[in-house]
Amino acid sequence: MRIQPSILSADFVNIQAGIESVASADAVHVDVMDNHFVPNLTFGPEMVRRVQAVSPIPLDVHLMITDVDRWAPGYAELGAFSVTFHAEATSDPVGLARTLRSLGARAGLALKPGTDVTPYLELLPEFDQLLVMTVEPGFGGQSFMTELMPKVAAVRSAIDAGSLEVWLQVDGGISTETIGRAAEAGADTFVAGFSVFGASNAAEAIGDLRAAAEAAHSH
Numbered sequence: 001m002r003i004q005p006s007i008l009s010a011d012f013v014n015i016q017a018g019i020e021s022v023a024s025a026d027a028v029h030v031d032v033m034d035n036h037f038v039p040n041l042t043f044g045p046e047m048v049r050r051v052q053a054v055s056p057i058p059l060d061v062h063l064m065i066t067d068v069d070r071w072a073p074g075y076a077e078l079g080a081f082s083v084t085f086h087a088e089a090t091s092d093p094v095g096l097a098r099t100l101r102s103l104g105a106r107a108g109l110a111l112k113p114g115t116d117v118t119p120y121l122e123l124l125p126e127f128d129q130l131l132v133m134t135v136e137p138g139f140g141g142q143s144f145m146t147e148l149m150p151k152v153a154a155v156r157s158a159i160d161a162g163s164l165e166v167w168l169q170v171d172g173g174i175s176t177e178t179i180g181r182a183a184e185a186g187a188d189t190f191v192a193g194f195s196v197f198g199a200s201n202a203a204e205a206i207g208d209l210r211a212a213a214e215a216a217h218s219h
């Protein structure tokens, strides 16, 4: 059970302190948005390069951008542990995954809530992570979409059937209230923005999320 706080909900003029406050997490989730793939804008490679330089934990980069073939490899080159791009943003997901892996990063594939997972299940061996979005990508602090749990379960079945070592990540609306549902459906990697950075004690919030996920998983 991996917890990955999203710096989308951190103080953008004090990102370094924000990351240090979540150093007990497994990775820091970095949401790159281009105001084109999603109707919001965050930061690009130069910012992420500095975040990589100061972060005590690995970077899980989530690209909500178009033109991924042009931009994604740069995030692997700057040292990100994992680089996830959207299936909706490329016509060659396997080619890009192979490029990312050859550059030393884990390769992730993300699906918006409305995207059918079925055609992507056979591509799972080409990836290290599959991200099932549990909100419409673009903004933090939205409500968890429980109706996506059958999709999570379908991915879990395919991972287990193939004995694959693919991490199954969920992102959007994860809190101590909702994380159990995602864990029961088969998720093992949880992004949390508002529920960590909106808490009075981020380290405590991470511990609470981890405990809730583990409790649900051992059911």
Ligand code: DX5
Pocket: 006, 007, 008, 009, 029, 031, 062, 135, 136, 137, 138, 139, 140, 141, 142, 171, 172, 173, 174, 191, 192, 193, 194, 195
């Ligand atoms: C949304 C981003 C998420 C966001 C999650 O498009 O991909 O990573 O930060 O924020 P919360 O946990 O607040 O829903």
Ligand code: ZN
Pocket: 006, 029, 030, 031, 062, 171, 191
């Ligand atoms: Zn994200």
